[in-house]
Amino acid sequence: MMQSKVSLLALMVSAALLGGCGDATTTIVEKEPIVEDDHDDDHGDEHSSAGRLIVSAKDANQVSVFDLNDNDLMADFTTVNPVSALYATSGSRYAMLVQRNQDLVEFLDGGLWQEEHGDHFDAFEQDPALAAFTLNDSRPTHITYGEGQTAVFFDGNAVTGIPAGVAVFDEHTVEDDGEYPLLSYNTHMHGAAQVRGEYLLSTVRDADSDSTLPDKIALYHQHDDHFDIELVFDVSCPGLHGSAQNHDFISFACTDGVVLIEQSGNNFTASKIVNTDDFAEGMRIGTLAGHHDNEIFIGIAGTTLFSIDPEDGEMLSIDWQNEDNARPVGYGFVEHGEGFVVLDDSGHLSILEHHDHDHDAGEEASPWEFGAKVHVSEEADSMPEGSGFSMAISHSQDVIYISDLIAGHIVTVDLDSAEITAELELDFTPDKILWLGIGAEEEGHDH
Structure with missing residues (x-):
């Protein structure tokens, strides 16, 4: 059974974007089984805008x-x-300090948030502090968001017999150190989950399978502190790895294509777009990205990007002008879903722009076009084994933060000018970075 959360107050300790699961390579590496600050509120218009x-x-x-x-x-x-991955909660107030191999997620309150009061939002600011709320289940790996909620998929542990599970919570749960609903499986798996209000779309794996990757998707419905299964979709998804959602669709990546589940009210229907001729043998999408305000998903297959259009059933390769087969190590939507950025392991940040394309033009063209490229490091070839660049996207300004552990600094890239505009020198070696704060996007949209 999944364990409910355990408070770590007695310890009194203070804790893409391709974290938690390795990089976006074509070959999916399955996870092997492992044999006191001031809290006085100050609200109004004095909160930090950056x-x-x-x-x-x-x-x-x-x-x-x-x-x-x-x-x-x-x-x-x-x-x-040591932190293995950093994620924000759904509203970017808390940092999730993932310590995967130790079965622990700590939470750090960034100290900036807003609350709805009638026809306006009040902003709050306080000092950062560790929260009492923690997650203490086996192998926290994939974190996703939906409708103001955060879902954490725990892979479980084959050696100890701990099954996989999913925890769903919002920021009020973290603030109150409260209870949250759990989906408990009967076997371990390297799975994925997407929360949609009272529904959860999550993976299913045959306990007798030789692979830790699932091959089916099910719809679950929350009932108080748990989720009950409602149906298993009849569209298969072998080697499932990677998921995302937008306003109407939820997507899951498979070895042979992408499963798309459309929600209309309380009804969910599944379909599939199979891999195109652009896929070489052994190539598959292993990472998906989606945004509430953009109908197009983006899939990453090794060094290749694909646009995935659920409405038109299209999967098209994106010319992101990759250099020397560099691999993405960070990614994300920007500018309210109208842009997409890719940080690669050669030290370049590529900026893509979304444009509607004409289906009557006779030639299929991706709706994503190359906009600009920013070189952020001169020493990428010196990157130590097991290390890499890290990227954080601001939701209050059109800027990207990129850490370079070789140079020991963090640079700020302005998306409008496609230039480095600032540099933060550090007296320690940086690893992962994460932005927290009050976003400029409309309340309720996911990051």
Whole structure:
């Protein structure tokens, strides 16, 4: 059974974007079984507009918080273990400090958030602090968002017999150190889940399968503290790895294509777009990205990007002008879904722009066009094994933050000018970075 959360207050310790599951290679690597600050609120119009940057130290139990208005260090916190991945909660108030191999997620309150009051939102600001809320289940791996909620998929552990599971919660749960519903499986799996209000789309794996990857998708319905299965979709998804959602669709990546599940009210219907002739033997999409305000999904298959249009059933390759077969190590939608950025392991940030394309033109063309490329590192060839660049997307300004552990700094890239506009020098080696704060996008949209 999945364990309910356990408070770590007694310990008194202070804790893409392709984190948690390795990189976006064509071959999916399955996870092997493993044999006191001021909290006085100050609300009004004085909140930080730029937000705060969370930076974890390489191979150390430390995360630091910087005020992005002036790049000043606000606080350092000690985590129980070194952080393996950083994710924001659905509203970008809390940092999720994932320590996968130790079955732990700590939460750090960035100290900036807003609350709806009638016809307006009130902004709040306080010092960053570790939250009492934690997750303590086996192998937290994939984190996804939907309708103000966060879903965490726990892979489980084959050696110890701990099954997989999914926890779903919102930021009020974290703030109140509250309870949350759980989906508990009867076997381990390297799966995925997407939350849609009271529904959960999550994976199914045959316990007798030789693969830890699932091959089916089910619809679950929340009932108080748990989820009950309602149906298993009859569209198969062998080697399932990667999922995303937008306003109407939920997508799951398979070895032979992408399964698309459309929601209309309480009805969910599944279909599939199979891989095109652009896929070489052994090539598959292993990572998907979606945005509430864009109907097109983006899939990553090794060094190739694909646009996936659920409405038209199209899968088209994207010319992102990749250099020297560099692999994506970070990605994300920007500019309210009208742009997409890709950080690669050669130290380049590629900026793509979305344009509607004419289906009557006779020639299929991707709706994503190359916009600009920014070179952010001169020393990519010196990157140590097992290390890489990390990227954080601001939701309050059109900027990207990129950490370079070789140079020991973080640069700010302005998306409008496609130039590096600032540099934050560090006295420690950075690893993962994450933006927290109050976004400029409409309330309720997912990051």
